[in-house]
Amino acid sequence: MAHPLHAALSEIVGPKYVADSDFAVWAYARDSSGFPARIPGIIIRPENTDQVVRIVKLANRERMPIVPRGGGTAYGRSPGDPPRTICVDLTRMRRLIDLNERNRTVTVEAGMTCSELETRLKGRGLYVHTVYGPADSVTVGGVVSGVCGGGGGRMFSSAGHNEPYVIGVKVVLPGGDVIETGARTNDQAKMFSRVPHGPDLTGLFIGHMGVFGITTEVTLQVFPLPLHERFGGVAYDHGMLDEAYETFCQLAAVEPKPFSLLGLMGPGPKGIARISDWWIVYKVHGSTEEEMEAKLRIASGIVERSVSPKERDSEAVRRLGQQILEYPHDVMPRRLGMWNLLEPLAPRDETLNIVRGILKMMEDEFAGWSGRLRSGGTAIWMHGDQNYLSFPIYHSEADAESREKAISVWKKTAELGLQLGATYCVLDKDIGDICARYFPPSYASLLRTLKRAIDPNNIMNPHLLGLP
Numbered sequence: 001m002a003h004p005l006h007a008a009l010s011e012i013v014g015p016k017y018v019a020d021s022d023f024a025v026w027a028y029a030r031d032s033s034g035f036p037a038r039i040p041g042i043i044i045r046p047e048n049t050d051q052v053v054r055i056v057k058l059a060n061r062e063r064m065p066i067v068p069r070g071g072g073t074a075y076g077r078s079p080g081d082p083p084r085t086i087c088v089d090l091t092r093m094r095r096l097i098d099l100n101e102r103n104r105t106v107t108v109e110a111g112m113t114c115s116e117l118e119t120r121l122k123g124r125g126l127y128v129h130t131v132y133g134p135a136d137s138v139t140v141g142g143v144v145s146g147v148c149g150g151g152g153g154r155m156f157s158s159a160g161h162n163e164p165y166v167i168g169v170k171v172v173l174p175g176g177d178v179i180e181t182g183a184r185t186n187d188q189a190k191m192f193s194r195v196p197h198g199p200d201l202t203g204l205f206i207g208h209m210g211v212f213g214i215t216t217e218v219t220l221q222v223f224p225l226p227l228h229e230r231f232g233g234v235a236y237d238h239g240m241l242d243e244a245y246e247t248f249c250q251l252a253a254v255e256p257k258p259f260s261l262l263g264l265m266g267p268g269p270k271g272i273a274r275i276s277d278w279w280i281v282y283k284v285h286g287s288t289e290e291e292m293e294a295k296l297r298i299a300s301g302i303v304e305r306s307v308s309p310k311e312r313d314s315e316a317v318r319r320l321g322q323q324i325l326e327y328p329h330d331v332m333p334r335r336l337g338m339w340n341l342l343e344p345l346a347p348r349d350e351t352l353n354i355v356r357g358i359l360k361m362m363e364d365e366f367a368g369w370s371g372r373l374r375s376g377g378t379a380i381w382m383h384g385d386q387n388y389l390s391f392p393i394y395h396s397e398a399d400a401e402s403r404e405k406a407i408s409v410w411k412k413t414a415e416l417g418l419q420l421g422a423t424y425c426v427l428d429k430d431i432g433d434i435c436a437r438y439f440p441p442s443y444a445s446l447l448r449t450l451k452r453a454i455d456p457n458n459i460m461n462p463h464l465l466g467l468p
């Protein structure tokens with residue numbers, strides 16, 4: 001049956017950019033996780049902020065739920081209220097609006113992919129902090145509204161949360177008003193600074209998953225692209241996680257941090273481990289050869305003093321470091337299956353406890369599933385002064401039982417992470433529901449109050465973050 005707003009939405013963007021056929025809506029039903037499909041009622045592809053305003057006003061009038069969509073690469077699609085959901089696909093909005101090299105800012109429309117932005121900046125010797133991947137489909141608006149995590153990879157970036165590099169956003173609120181944050185709280189100013197007149201409302205639109213509005217423009221800080229880079233690392237035997245982690249912490253504690261990326265990679269749970277040893281890998285950058293060499297010397301000094309590693313800074317360790325840090329997914333076998341990714345943020349002093357707890361639970365849960373569930377290993381990344389941990393669980397989509405089991409293991413381990421004191425920065429539907437059970441009542445209450453005030457008809461991405 002045709003969506004009731006098909007004609008009205010077609011008037012806003014033209015019929016070519018509205019679709020509600022099964023072919024179209026099914027293509028928008030999945031993301032990069034193993035969670036079951038959540039099918040929208042209609043897809044609309046606006047070209048500019050004005051069209052987004054008209055879509056939002058219409059949806060509000062008709063009480064139709066909206067789910068904004070960037071690249072669709074998150075880990076648990078927003079449900080909306082199928083089959084009524086209007087999925088607003090922002091990928092036609094991909095203009096570079098302003099690059100100000102003197103102020104070191106770039107403003108782009110939210111639907112531009114990270115790789116397109118990177119390519120356009122690279123030509124001018126600049127970079128922005130974005131994600132590992134899949135950069136060819138992840139959008140700037142999706143990243144800022146979603147994880148806003150650091151990455152590395154083929155693009156230049158550093159570990160850590162990328163929130164500090166967001167200068168400001170333009171957002172269409174659920175009622176159709178448009179606001180700009182940061183320095184644009186003076187309507188005569190350009191978007192040159194995150195510091196506003198009053199509270200930092202940019203933060204409200206970072207990691208909100210689209211529950212407070214649709215971001216249509218993002219301003220990011222740009223940096224000069226360093227000319228030199230080098231990789232290094234240390235390898236430890238399987239049983240030496242304590243020693244490996246001690247060296248990792250010593251490296252991570254150096255200030256100013258010489259590394260753009262630093263990670264400790266190792267086995268998954270016993271029985272399904274593919275990598276059997278622990279590897280510390282790092283990457284340093286420098287504008288000059290001398291700067292890069294000086295940073296490498298700091299790292300080597302610590303590595304030299306490390307206790308009983310298997311290999312220090314050998315060619316093999318450097319090569320693996322480069323492979324992992326440039327694009328870890330290239331190091332994995334191509335056909336591991338579909339993943340559900342568990343990504344806790346952990347305080348440095350509790351990391352080993354959390355890692356061991358999760359690995360033990362996975363090992364127990366995976367017993368009897370040999371070959372049907374696979375681990376992508378364990379990664380501990382320096383994430384500013386905390387650690388970002390990653391435990392991918394793979395299953396075959398052709399094996400429905402293994403998918404159910406993978407999701408159940410993922411849920412149990414996600415909950416264990418919270419009980420052990422971790423937090424999560426990816427609050428898609430499924431992880432958001434689990435995290436919301438751990439919100440203190442006053443926090444949950446403020447979130448509901450804000451949502452009611454900004455979105456009284458609850459049209460914008462309903463049912464996320466434990467909200468109605």
Ligand SMILES: Cc1cc2nc3c(=O)[nH]c(=O)nc-3n(C[C@H](O)[C@H](O)[C@H](O)COP(=O)(O)OP(=O)(O)OC[C@H]3O[C@@H](n4cnc5c(N)ncnc54)[C@H](O)[C@@H]3O)c2cc1C
Pocket residue numbers: 031032067068069070071072073074075078090110130131132133134137138139140141142143144145146147148149150151152209210211213214215216329426428461
């Ligand atoms: C292989 C792989 C590697 C990854 N590596 C990293 C990494 O290194 N670092 C990292 O941080 N993340 C990483 N991610 C996760 C991914 O970058 C994030 O989930 C990101 O938020 C997705 O952006 P997207 O454009 O695909 O958004 P979508 O998946 O389309 O949307 C994500 C959420 O944001 C909302 N949304 C999207 N666009 C807007 C908008 N313009 N306004 C308001 N709300 C919006 C959506 O409704 C949804 O709730 C990885 C994902 C994969 C599959």
